[in-house]
Amino acid sequence: MEIDDADRRILRILQSDSSLPLEEIGARAGLSRNACWRRIRAMEAAGVVRGRVALIDPSAVGCPLTAFIHLRAPHPSPDWVKTLAEVTAPMPEILSVYRLSGDLGFLLKAQIAGMAAYDSLYQTLISRVDLAEISASFVLENLKDSTALPV
The missing domain is CATH 1.10.10.10 (Winged helix-like DNA-binding domain superfamily/Winged helix DNA-binding domain)
Structure with missing residues (x-):
C-alpha cells in the first residue's frame, strides 16, 4: 500500500x-x-495498522520490573529458534523476542513483578530451552519508552 x-x-x-x-x-x-x-x-x-491497544502502566498491574534477557544458543539452528518461539509464545511476561546480529544471539524483553518472578522465568527458560548462555539486565530508570513510529 x-x-x-x-x-x-x-x-x-x-x-x-x-x-x-x-x-x-x-x-x-x-x-x-x-x-x-x-x-x-x-x-x-493492508496490515499497516495491525491493531489498536490500550497502553497500561506496568506498576499499576503488579509488574514494575523490566528485564532484558540475553540468550545464546549452543548450536543455532532453525529448530532451536522454533523451540524458543514455541516456549516463549504462551508466556505473557515475555513481551518481545528478538534474533540479533552479532555475538549476543537473542534478546527477550520481559515485564515482571520482581526478582522472584525473574527467577521463576529463568528456571522455566533453562528447563525448556537448551542454552549456551543466559544473562539479564534490569531497567533502573526508564528515560524514554514509546510505541509511536516516525511516520
Whole structure:
C-alpha cells in the first residue's frame, strides 16, 4: 500500500490516541469523517495498522520490573529458534523476542513483578530451552519508552 501525507497524519493521530472518535481524527487530519474511515479501513486491510491497544502502566498491574534477557544458543539452528518461539509464545511476561546480529544471539524483553518472578522465568527458560548462555539486565530508570513510529 502506498502511504500518502493524509495517511501519515492519520497514523500519527492514531499512535497518540486511537480511542478518538472518527470525527476528531478526521478534523485533526484535515479530512471528512468518511474519508478518514475509508483510509483507516484500507490501512487495516493492508496490515499497516495491525491493531489498536490500550497502553497500561506496568506498576499499576503488579509488574514494575523490566528485564532484558540475553540468550545464546549452543548450536543455532532453525529448530532451536522454533523451540524458543514455541516456549516463549504462551508466556505473557515475555513481551518481545528478538534474533540479533552479532555475538549476543537473542534478546527477550520481559515485564515482571520482581526478582522472584525473574527467577521463576529463568528456571522455566533453562528447563525448556537448551542454552549456551543466559544473562539479564534490569531497567533502573526508564528515560524514554514509546510505541509511536516516525511516520
